[in-house]
Amino acid sequence: MDTALRFNIYAPIHKAFRLFMADTLARLGRLDLGDAHDLAAGLGQLDALLEAACCHLRHENDFIHPAIEACSGGASHRIAAEHREHLEAVDALRAQAAALRATPGPAAAHRLYRQLAAFIAENFEHMDVEETRHNQALWAAYGDAELQAIEGRILASIGPEEMGQWLHWMLLAFSPVERAQLVAGLPPEARAPVLAEARRLLDGAAWAKLARALDQEPVAA
Numbered sequence: 001m002d003t004a005l006r007f008n009i010y011a012p013i014h015k016a017f018r019l020f021m022a023d024t025l026a027r028l029g030r031l032d033l034g035d036a037h038d039l040a041a042g043l044g045q046l047d048a049l050l051e052a053a054c055c056h057l058r059h060e061n062d063f064i065h066p067a068i069e070a071c072s073g074g075a076s077h078r079i080a081a082e083h084r085e086h087l088e089a090v091d092a093l094r095a096q097a098a099a100l101r102a103t104p105g106p107a108a109a110h111r112l113y114r115q116l117a118a119f120i121a122e123n124f125e126h127m128d129v130e131e132t133r134h135n136q137a138l139w140a141a142y143g144d145a146e147l148q149a150i151e152g153r154i155l156a157s158i159g160p161e162e163m164g165q166w167l168h169w170m171l172l173a174f175s176p177v178e179r180a181q182l183v184a185g186l187p188p189e190a191r192a193p194v195l196a197e198a199r200r201l202l203d204g205a206a207w208a209k210l211a212r213a214l215d216q217e218p219v220a221a
Contacts, residue, residue, distance in 0.1 A: 007144035009064065009151050010131045012178070016169035017056060017127070021120045024049045028113045033104045043097050046116070048165065050090045053123075055162055057083040059154045060130075067150055068134060071141030079134065082126050089119050164197075171198050176206065180213035 024045050032038040061083060065076040096115055100108045138147060158166075170182060171194075183194055195214075199207055 006135075006139050007147045008131070008135060009138065009147050010127070010135060012170060012174070012182075013056065013166065014127045014131065015173045015178075016166055017052070018124065019173040020049055020052065020169045021123065025113070025116055025120055028109070028116060031109055033106065033109060039101075039104060043101060046093070046097055046112075050093055052162070052165060053086065053090060055158075057086055059157065062157075063150055063154050064134070064138075067142065068137050072137045075137045076134065079126065079130060082122075086119075086123070086126075089122075093119060167194055168197065168201070171201055176209040176213065179206075179210055183210065183214060 027042045027045055031042045061080065065080060068076040093112070093115055096108070096112045100112050142150075155163075167182075171179060174182060179198070183191060183198070186194060195210075195216075198210055202210065
């Protein structure tokens with residue numbers, strides 16, 4: 001079977017996570033240390049990223065790794081160990097961010113920027129292992145409906161605030177086709193607020209493509 005046609009439990013969230021990380025790194029790189037609002041906003045986005053990272057790995061630990069271990073014992077051990085290292089790295093980044101908040105300065109800002117860059121670089125490689133080796137184990141043992149059920153349990157465990165944050169980055173990160181599939185797959189009561197967020201985030205061309213895909217008039221924002 002062509003694995004490109006298989007349900008990929010990792011790909012959508014990882015695409016959003018990669019953009020979230022890259023955008024946060026870029027924002028830290030251009031921080032204006034003389035502007036208290038800009039500093040607070042940049043570090044606030046870092047706080048949100050680090051909390052999202054912790055939640056994301058917990059979801060994988062709690063829902064995906066047991067499924068992998070049930071069919072291929074030991075296959076998730078490497079990634080689980082890296083998850084523990086990621087939590088330690090998050091603590092170090094939070095400490096460095098607190099130091100920058102307390103005493104803003106270019107040396108501290110650059111240390112935080114480099115530290116985050118290294119964290120992101122490791123995560124990019126980590127996610128590639130999940131999307132290749134972990135997916136191979138999952139596809140060998142489970143049908144798409146079973147994998148979708150696992151994803152459903154993950155989604156049911158996510159609160160509104162976390163869900164809203166992930167939807168924000170998914171709308172920005174997804175291709176036009178993926179974006180339309182995301183919105184079309186939402187419960188009817190959830191579509192209006194997500195469309196409102198999409199209209200706010202997307203440029204005119206991207207919004208028009210989404211509206212056409214959903215058979216809506218692409219009214220200008």
